[in-house]
Amino acid sequence: LLFRFRFPDRTFWATPGGAVDEGETFEQAARRELLEETGLMGDLSGEVHRRYTVFTGPSGNRVEADERYFCLRTEGAEIDRSRWEPVEQEMIAETAWLSPADIRALPDPVFPENFADLVDYLKEAPRA
Structure with missing residues (x-):
């Protein structure tokens, strides 16, 4: 899953994420x-x-x-935007479930830069 961010001077794709709140672990922040x-x-x-x-x-x-990046295995789902802050509503232009091939074909930068390779690796990795 990637979000397409649109800033006045640039457009790029990135994973969902954000800051770690005081007292949170990285994994707790990722879940939140x-x-x-x-x-x-x-x-x-x-x-x-x-x-x-x-x-x-x-x-x-x-x-x-x-x-820090974590993986949630899913077959895709409808994205619920109801909890988005106004700044997220303004900056996030699109959400998309993309294959590694589709990620590599995007015209805009993707962050992290090796995300398509990471998805390929995780698809083949044994499930815990």
């Missing part, structure tokens, strides 16, 4: 963000990817992020 941004709940895998990145936020601010 997944529910808030998609309406989905379920058993997350352990951490499947991690990256440290620096980027420019929508208001031009510098963001340093220690990102």
